[in-house]
Amino acid sequence: MAGRAAEIRGLRMQRSSGRRTAPAVAAVLVVAALAVGCRPVTVTGAGAPDSKGVRYAPTTPAPPPLGRYTPPARHATKPRPAHTPHPARTPRPLMAPGSRGAQVRELQARLAQLGLFGRTPTGYYGSVTTTAVRAFQRRQGLPRTGTVQPATWRALRKQTRRPSQTHLHPPTTQPIGVPDPRCMRGRVICISKRSNTLAWVVDGRVVSAMDVRFGSQYTPTREGTFHITFKSRHHLSTLYHTAMPYAMFFSGGQAVHYSADFAAHGYRGASHGCVNVRNKKALAPLFNTVRPGTKVVIYR
Structure with missing residues (x-):
């Protein structure tokens, strides 16, 4: 009996020792975790003994599947436009149409x-x-723009002389034609139907000039050599009832005189055979200079 009692006490001590072992192991794990700075882990589930005292190997999470690295998405940005060089700038013309x-x-x-x-x-x-301008540029081998660029202006100034005041402000809108040979001696009123000009010529030298117009095809101005018959400063036509200021008659009823219609409408009209002058200020000095008998030459 004594032996049986001793065996029972030994079994009880063994079971008691087994129950104290599991808590001790857990305590050791907590202390170790705190020592390395980790959070305490409760030993439960896999790796802990079940109700029957059987331990299982802990389950390790599966690693993520292998694949190409995908960087985090960035905000979409608009593509920058390709750099386009500025076209070469054409120098601003010195003069152009207008x-x-x-x-x-x-x-x-x-x-x-x-x-x-x-x-x-x-x-x-x-x-x-x-x-x-285009004709000059073509002659010089320059771009035929029709506008005066600095290169065109330099070339033109190099090939020409500085214009005189008479060339810049001529008395007529058309160049004065070559005087008729009959105009080259004495004091002559030289009138060209080709250039539509009247020139007061003294001994072959042009003293003054002005624009003129002539009669229509039904009332043409006579051509030839004539002489002033009489003058009338404030003449009024009795035939056409129109004013003829500074009239200088040379052939019947035909005269050189100022025409307000010519001054207002230009060459769109015509006279009734007279020689119309549109510059009244230019005609007045000539009227004061001319004397009856002065030669008049009208030619083409």
Whole structure:
């Protein structure tokens, strides 16, 4: 009996020792975790003994599947446009169609010296001036823009002389024609139907000039050599009932006189056979100078 009792006490001590072992192991794990700075882990589930005292190997989470690294998405940005170089800038022209002023008048006078501008300077850059500039540029091998660039202006000034005041401000809108040989001696009123000009010529020298117009095909102005018969400063036509200021008669009822209609409408009209002058200020001094008997030559 004594032996049986001793065996029972031994079994009880063994079971008691087993129950104290599990808590001790857990305590050791907690202390170890705190020592390395980790959070305490409760030993439960896999790896802990079940109700039957059987331990299982802890389950390790599966690693993520292998694949290409995908960077985090960025905000979408608009593609930058390709750099486009600025086109070469054309120098601003000194003069172009529509320009006005003294420089345009000088341009026209210089082109006239080269035979490229067949009119008197007006100071307005129109189609005739554009054509003349293109002709000069073609002659010089320059771009035919029809506008006056610095290179065109330099070349033109180099080939021409500075225009005189008479060339810049001529008395007529058309160049004065070559005087008829009958106009080269004495004091003559020399009238050209070709250039529509009247020139007061003294011993072969042109003293003054002005624009004129003539009669229509039904009332033509006579041609030939005539002489002033009489003058009338404030003449009034008894036939047409029109004013004829500064009238100088040379052939019957035909006379040289100022015409307000010519001054207002230009060459769109015509006279009844007289020689119309549109510049009253230019005609007045001539009227005061001319005497009866002065020669008049009208030619083509």
